Amino acid sequence: MNRTHEKRAIFAAFWLMMLLNVAVWWHAQPLRATWGNVPPVPSQASAALMTLGDKQMAYRTYGLLIQNLGDAGGAARAFKDYDYNRLTKWFWLEDYLDPKANFIPALAAYYFSANQDHEAIDPIIDYLAEIGKRPDPQKWRWLAQGVYLARFVQHDYNKALVLANELAALDHPGLPTWTKQMPAFVMMQEGDKEGAYQIMVNILGSQMKSLQQAEVNFMREYICDRILSPEQKETDPICQDPY
Amino acid sequence: MNILSWPTVKYVLSAAVRDRLIITLLAVISLGTALSVFMGTAAYIEKYQFVLVFSAGGLRLLSVMGLVLFCVFFIRRSFDNKDVDYLLSRPVSRTGFIVSHALAFSMIAVVLAAACLLAIYLAAPVTFGMGHVLWGVSLMCELMIMANAALFFSMVLPSASTSAMAVFGLYILSRTIGILLGIVMSGLVDSPMMKGLAFTMKFISLIIPRLDLLTQTSWLIYGTGNIGLMFIMAQGLIFSGLLVTAALVDLVRRQF
Numbered sequence: 466m467n468r469t470h471e472k473r474a475i476f477a478a479f480w481l482m483m484l485l486n487v488a489v490w491w492h493a494q495p496l497r498a499t500w501g502n503v504p505p506v507p508s509q510a511s512a513a514l515m516t517l518g519d520k521q522m523a524y525r526t527y528g529l530l531i532q533n534l535g536d537a538g539g540a541a542r543a544f545k546d547y548d549y550n551r552l553t554k555w556f557w558l559e560d561y562l563d564p565k566a567n568f569i570p571a572l573a574a575y576y577f578s579a580n581q582d583h584e585a586i587d588p589i590i591d592y593l594a595e596i597g598k599r600p601d602p603q604k605w606r607w608l609a610q611g612v613y614l615a616r617f618v619q620h621d622y623n624k625a626l627v628l629a630n631e632l633a634a635l636d637h638p639g640l641p642t643w644t645k646q647m648p649a650f651v652m653m654q655e656g657d658k659e660g661a662y663q664i665m666v667n668i669l670g671s672q673m674k675s676l677q678q679a680e681v682n683f684m685r686e687y688i689c690d691r692i693l694s695p696e697q698k699e700t701d702p703i704c705q706d707p708y
Numbered sequence: 709m710n711i712l713s714w715p716t717v718k719y720v721l722s723a724a725v726r727d728r729l730i731i732t733l734l735a736v737i738s739l740g741t742a743l744s745v746f747m748g749t750a751a752y753i754e755k756y757q758f759v760l761v762f763s764a765g766g767l768r769l770l771s772v773m774g775l776v777l778f779c780v781f782f783i784r785r786s787f788d789n790k791d792v793d794y795l796l797s798r799p800v801s802r803t804g805f806i807v808s809h810a811l812a813f814s815m816i817a818v819v820l821a822a823a824c825l826l827a828i829y830l831a832a833p834v835t836f837g838m839g840h841v842l843w844g845v846s847l848m849c850e851l852m853i854m855a856n857a858a859l860f861f862s863m864v865l866p867s868a869s870t871s872a873m874a875v876f877g878l879y880i881l882s883r884t885i886g887i888l889l890g891i892v893m894s895g896l897v898d899s900p901m902m903k904g905l906a907f908t909m910k911f912i913s914l915i916i917p918r919l920d921l922l923t924q925t926s927w928l929i930y931g932t933g934n935i936g937l938m939f940i941m942a943q944g945l946i947f948s949g950l951l952v953t954a955a956l957v958d959l960v961r962r963q964f
Contacts, residue, residue, distance in 0.1 A: 510891055517883035518920040521929065522765035525758050529751060565930060568754045576752065680753040 500542060503534060503551040509561050524562040531555055532572060544580035552577065553588035560596065567603065570596050571680060574610040575687050583619045590614050594628050600637050603676075606668050608632045609644065613668075616651050617661040625651045641671040661692050666703065712811065713804040716795065720812035723782060733774045733820060740766045741827045756832045757929050763831045764925045767824040768847060772854050775820060776875045779813050779858035784868035802959045806863075810856050810952045817851035828928065839927035845937060846923040849944025853917055854879060856951040863955045878916070885913055886920035917947040 507515075516522040531552070535542035559569040573589050580586050590611045597608020609632055616625035629647040643650075650664060669684045676684075689704035698704045724730060741763050748759030786792045795805060825844035829836055857878055862871040881888075892906040921935050922943065 510887065510894070514884055514887060516765065517769075517880060518885075518887055519765055519883075519925055521761050521924065521926040525751075525761040529747065529758070532750075532752060563926070566754065566757070568751065568757070571753050677753060677755070679755055683753060 497539065500535065500540075502546070503548045503555065506551065506554040506558050509558065512558055512562060520562045524559055524566060525568075527555065527559055527562070528568050528572075531559070531569070532576075544577060545582045545585065547577075547580070547585075549577075549580070549585045549588055553592050556589075556592050564599075565601060567607075567680075570604075570607045570610075571683065574607060574614070575683055578610075578614050578618065579691070586614060586618065590619070590624070590628075594631065598631065598635065602639065605632065605635055605637060605640055605644065606671075608635070609647065609664065609668055612647055612651065613661065613664050617664075622651065641667070643667045643671070658692060662688065665692060669703070710799075710801060710804045711807050713800045713808045716800060716805065716808035717812045717815070720782070720809055721815065724778065724812075724816055727778065727782075729774070729778045729816070730819070733771065734823060736770050736774060737767055737823055737827050740770050741831050745831055756835055759831050760828065760835060760928045761925045763828055764824075764843065764923075764928055767827060768850070768923055768925075771820050771824055771847070771851055772879060773876075775813075775817060775851055775855050776858045776879075777872060778816070779855050780862045780871045780875065781868050783809070783859060783862035784871065803956060806859070806952060806956045806959055809859055810948070810955075813855035813859060814852045814948070817855045818848050821845075821848035821851055835928070837931060839929070839931040842932050842935075842937065842940070843923055843925075843927050846927075846935075846940045849940050850919055850922050852944050853882075853919070853947050853951070856948045856955075860951045860955040860958075864958050879919070881912075882917050882919035884920065885916050885918060889913055915950075917943055 512527075513520045513523040516526060534552075535544075535547065553573075556569050556573055559566075570593060574593055578586050578589055593607040593611035593614070597605055597611060608628060612625050612628045612632060615621050615628055619625075626648060629651045632647045633645045635644065647664075650660060665684065665688045669681070669688070685703055689698045689701065693701055693704065744762035744766055745759050748757075748762050749755050751758040786795075792805075796802065800808070821844055824847055825840065828840060828843070854875065858871070858875045861874045861878075862868065865871045865874060888909055892909050922940055924933065924935070927933060
């Protein structure tokens, strides 16, 4: 083969490869990652292997993964499509990796609790109740949140009362007085919105100084957008900036 | 006999500057921190904690990789260009050659750890505390160990890529040895073959540094834990000493 023929053959091969590449692109373009629901949970022993033994790094990496779980291939999924039992197993794995952090309890309480299927949040309430009994600072508010979800989201008065009694029985230092009155709150025949508002404002008020601004904003958003009506939101001081 | 040759130390340090190692790693540290800040602020709450952990975990890995690659390729290039033969023909003993290289690599490790600590501080200044200081010292020891491991493997193995793979293998093993020992001692191993493997693993762990206990990102959030400065420094010095003497043993037996 002389040099001119070789040159032509190389150019032809290059353009053929380019065409094949375009064909692969054409085929792959509409394909999207499919969402296989909540992924299986790794074992505690192997959970930190992915981050070379760094448990805290594993906690934060899995934390972001859990936060963005339903976003696959540019489409978001409704919470009712999630496997909440498996999701809660992830929460417990995260709890093993870092029992002190409040990121996962906050996600469970304020984010994943917004499931349209109220029965599905049972494992989340159990999780929050368990975490909330710990003596670490601020942990009690997850038990209070569990009471809130049981009473005002699930309307399960019995479960709410059991949890409220557990909260009232806690004897941790720095616990606000209103936690002792929680069983009374639950039993009040007050309108749902008023009761829910009262509990959330109590939780927010008790912890304002010790929480990061992002979490305060998160709670405000919860109160203003999910408990109050647009009209109430206009006038409520909690929903006004600056707060 | 001089066990340290300052001109050789200077030669290695100037090579690090000439190879643009310092400037490249500083750029990588800046980019890594910026990416961690971006990812960390995507979290709903505890944004500072996310930024700290992602920055620290990422910079730890990037520094080790950058330093190891520099050390390995520097030594192998010195062999290929006959720089080693030339240096040893000068009034530098074999001990002086190894110790000077180890010292120069360790000095680079100290600079790198300081740069990482500064980046962590700048990423979330309000969180700065004793945990950060311990993390910085621990990273310094970890980088010293890995630089000396790179020196040892690149002296012993004939190719740069094999040496780099061997050092990374050691690093992964050192970072996960705590988990592996936990599995070995958990009582889950019952068959004779698994018991044999468990024994082998325990034996191997004898010469593996416990890097899983060093440079923990949780120190940046919850302060210092049960690992003290003495343990960190002792681990760094003893294991570096083991690697340097092992490299020396290899060099004194070598025929040029």
